[in-house]
Amino acid sequence: MNRYLAFFVLMLLVAPLMAGQARSGYAYLTPEARELQDDDFGNPGLASVDEGQALFYQPGANGKPCAACHGDQGEKLDPERIARYPVYSERLRKPITLREKIRQCRSDKQGGPALDYASPDAVALESFVRRLALGVPVAVDVSGPMAAHYAAGKQLFHTRWGQVDIACHQCHDYHAGKHFRGQILTQGQTNGMPVYRLATGEIAGTHERISQCLTSLRAEPFAIGSPEYIDFEVYMNARGNGLKIETPAIRY
Ligand code: HEC
Ligand code: HEC
Missing domain, CATH: 1.10.760.10 (Cytochrome c-like domain)
Incomplete structure (x- = not known):
């Protein structure tokens, strides 16, 4: 050719x-x-979403679970905003991924214990939160x-x-x-x-x-x-x- x-x-x-x-x-x-x-029901990935859901109701060090602020089943979280991650943080002068945002909430809003970025708990919480935006572009x-x-x-x-x-x-x-x-x-x-x-x-x-x-x-x-x-x-x-x-x- x-x-x-x-x-x-x-x-x-x-x-x-x-x-x-x-x-x-x-x-x-x-x-x-x-x-x-x-x-x-059969999607095996939903096991991670379920784990995340259980963690969403677990109280942090200050006694507050995620659900206390973000509503039952995370109903107060906005799916359109979840679809925009990573977003830029003016305060930290860097992009924040969805998993990092969840880690920040654990440390800043629940008083810890800190959520390791690579931990299964962090992945499960990310799965649960991102599932809320299913179908959103x-x-x-x-x-x-x-x-x-x-x-x-x-x-x-x-x-x-x-x-x-x-x-x-x-x-x-x-x-x-x-x-x-x-x-x-x-x-x-x-x-x-x-x-x-x-x-x-x-x-x-x-x-x-x-x-x-x-x-x-x-x-x-x-x-x-x-x-x-x-x-x-x-x-x-x-x-x-x-x-x-x-x-x-x-x-x-
Ligand atoms: C030699 C070919 C090859 C190269 C180079 C390669 N990948 Fe892959 N990648 C694959 C194969 C095979 C899969 C599994 C099938 C698929 O989803 O494409 C995959 C899957 C993926 C997926 C999953 C997609 C999904 O829908 O879940 C991502 C993300 C990805 N690769 C990112 C990367 C990144 C980033 C790099 C560079 C650091 C990279 N890949 C380099 C072969 C490659
Ligand atoms: C004490 C209240 C409180 C708790 C508990 C809390 N958060 Fe938050 N969260 C907030 C507030 C307030 C914001 C928005 C302000 C900000 O970004 O810091 C936020 C923001 C978020 C966002 C970003 C939403 C967006 O629109 O960009 C996500 C995702 C999130 N939280 C998830 C979680 C998860 C998961 C947990 C539990 C591990 C949790 N939060 C615990 C108060 C809380």
């Missing part, structure tokens, strides 16, 4: 992405896996001070990692839809986070899932909750703006 023709074909392939057409991982699931995700605002974090996350997504020396976007932008090690590659979107992984039988949030991909590339993962992963999350959530929240999604 001559070089210009090859370039033309490549442009045709990437054009939908360049036009900003984000596709949920749901689009690549088998009918059986979709059915499992949509099953309000992701809407991250990357204007103003968030622009630099979006750019940093984008750069991380386009960096070649590990001994395998491949960038995230090479798999998740160029090869979405293709088979890879018995799985169908998706765009690597985050609208289903935290997700239940059929491959491992475990729940994974965005940071855990990035660690799993980095490890598979034989790269050293960053720490869960690290500034790098937060930049990744800003970029990746915004990249999926408009996709509906599916927490807890079923994925491979």
Whole structure:
């Protein structure tokens, strides 16, 4: 194929992405896996939501449970606002992820005990809170001070990692839809986070899932909750703006 023709074909392939057409991982699931995700009783990821719900009613050190301020079942939390995370904190001068916001509430509004970013409790609470926004389109605002974090996350997504020396976007932008090690590659979107992984039988949030991909590339993962992963999350959530929240999604 001559070089210009090859370039033309490549442009045709990437054009939908360049036009900003984000596709949920749901689009690549088998009918059986979709059915499992949509099953309000059978979705195995709901175990994490249930755990989060139980924690939502557990009193903190000051005797107050989350529900004391955020209402029964979190009814006073606004789903549209949940869909906007990460948001910028003027006070802390950094982006705050949904899990970090929950950690802050535990420390500042419940008097502790501190919630470790990587703990199963933090993941479960994130699952419960994000489930409240089921079906709401992701809407991250990357204007103003968030622009630099979006750019940093984008750069991380386009960096070649590990001994395998491949960038995230090479798999998740160029090869979405293709088979890879018995799985169908998706765009690597985050609208289903935290997700239940059929491959491992475990729940994974965005940071855990990035660690799993980095490890598979034989790269050293960053720490869960690290500034790098937060930049990744800003970029990746915004990249999926408009996709509906599916927490807890079923994925491979
Ligand atoms: C004593 C009251 C209180 C308790 C207890 C509390 N929060 Fe909050 N929470 C607030 C207030 C007030 C805000 C909004 C102001 C702010 O962002 O600090 C907030 C904000 C939030 C937000 C962000 C909402 C938005 O619209 O951006 C989430 C999510 C949240 N809390 C979850 C939790 C969870 C989960 C717990 C329990 C682990 C909890 N909170 C415990 C008072 C509380
Ligand atoms: C060699 C190909 C490859 C590379 C490079 C790669 N991944 Fe993945 N990734 C996969 C496969 C395979 C899966 C599981 C199927 C799927 O969802 O695409 C996956 C899944 C994901 C998911 C889950 C998507 C969902 O809907 O739950 C995210 C998020 C993700 N990757 C992020 C990343 C990030 C960030 C990087 C770069 C640090 C990266 N990946 C690099 C192959 C790759």
